[in-house]
Every structure is written in C-alpha cells, then in structure tokens.
Amino acid sequence: MTKELELFKELFADYPNIAILHVDNSLNLVNDALEEVRSKCEGQIKYIKFENEPDARLRATAREYEYIILGDILSHCPNKDKILKLMYKAIENSGNIIILERKSNNNKDEILSLLDDLGFMASNSIDLFEEFYIFTAKKMHHWGNGL
Numbered sequence: 001m002t003k004e005l006e007l008f009k010e011l012f013a014d015y016p017n018i019a020i021l022h023v024d025n026s027l028n029l030v031n032d033a034l035e036e037v038r039s040k041c042e043g044q045i046k047y048i049k050f051e052n053e054p055d056a057r058l059r060a061t062a063r064e065y066e067y068i069i070l071g072d073i074l075s076h077c078p079n080k081d082k083i084l085k086l087m088y089k090a091i092e093n094s095g096n097i098i099i100l101e102r103k104s105n106n107n108k109d110e111i112l113s114l115l116d117d118l119g120f121m122a123s124n125s126i127d128l129f130e131e132f133y134i135f136t137a138k139k140m141h142h143w144g145n146g147l
Contacts, residue, residue, distance in 0.1 A: 004128050005033045011098060011136060015066050018043030021090065024071035025050045027100065029132065034069065053077045056086070063092040070097070072132070075105040084118050091139040099135040111135050 008030055012018070018041040022034060026049070038045045046065075050056055050073045068087050074080050087097055097120060101107060108125055112135065115123035120137035128134050 012037045019065045020045045020067045021065045022069045023048045027071040070099045093141040100132045
C-alpha cells in the first residue's frame with residue numbers, strides 16, 4: 001500500500017499554503033498521505049466526516065480550495081450532481097477534484113459522465129488501489145458554469 005500512497009501524493013502540485021477539503025466516509029485510506037502533502041506545502045486541510053448527503057453540502061467561500069477529495073461518498077448521495085456543483089464552486093479556477101469510489105459500486109461511467117456534464121475538464125479514472133477507483137478532474141472557468 002505504501003507504493004500506492006506515494007503515487008497518490010503525486011496528484012498534488014507543490015502549492016505553498018495549499019488548501020485541501022477532504023470529505024470522507026470513514027474511509028481513512030489517504031489521510032496520512034494528505035497530511036504529508038499539507039505539511040510539505042505548509043497548508044491546511046479541512047476534514048468533513050460524511051454520514052449522509054447533507055454532510056457534503058458545503059458553506060464554502062467560492063474558490064476556497066485548490067483540491068477537494070471525496071472519499072467514497074458519491075454512491076451514498078441521491079443528488080450527486082448537486083454535491084458536485086457545490087464542489088465545483090468551492091474549487092479555485094484550475095483546481096482539482098479527486099474522488100475515491102469503491103469499484104464494487106460499479107459507477108465508473110456515471111461519475112465520469114457527471115464530471116464532464118458539470119464542466120470539469122480532463123476527467124479520468126485511475127486504477128491505483130485494489131478496491132477503489134480514483135477519479136480526477138480539473139475546474140476550468142468558462143462561460144455557463146458560474147464560478
């Protein structure tokens with residue numbers, strides 16, 4: 001698992017004072033890796049424990065985070081599009097969203113389609129962990145998608 005977590009950390013650019021939001025369903029798979037990224041960049045991580053969809057309804061300032069990580073939460077949200085729209089607003093322009101979802105959820109195509117439909121760019125899935133897919137996408141500001 002150490003090799004996979006080292007590769008996971010490579011998803012993060014060296015931003016000084018990096019701001020990360022981590023909404024997690026008690027997965028705790030990447031917590032230590034995120035702490036290493038935070039420490040290296042002298043940044044901040046806001047953790048939100050996810051139990052149900054209202055937990056992921058942010059009251060964040062627009063463009064507050066460079067990275068948002070969703071740890072196995074989307075399959076538990078009936079309104080995935082609304083959650084992803086909130087995340088889109090909270091990510092800085094050219095910021096990134098990283099989504100971990102259990103492979104057994106069988107929702108790979110759905111998530112990729114949602115990311116594309118909601119204005120995220122360069123969305124893709126990475127088969128890094130044995131039980132989880134990692135989805136990555138970038139927010140690129142353009143007309144019609146608000147902030």
